[in-house]
Amino acid sequence: MLKIVDAEYVKDYELLITFNDGSRKLADLKPYLYGEVFSELLDRNKFIQYGLNGYTIEWANGADLAPEFLYDIGTAA
Secondary structure, eight states, X not given: OOOEEEXXXXXXXXXXXXXXXXXXXXXXXXXXXXXXXXXXXXXXHXXXXXXXXXXXXXXXXXXXXXXXXXXXXXXXX
């Protein structure tokens, strides 16, 4: 099972994500920040309010994304 073990804010809406398989990926999330829950994260002050919940990234407003999705959209870092 793929899990996120670390996530670092880089800039804008980009996170450097480390997965439990040892891979690191740079994910630009801006194209995915739409809809009722995710559009709130266009406020960068809200975007940087995230943490890890045991398997993925979760924002203060309750939004989260599957680790597999983040792995797929990320580019090798």
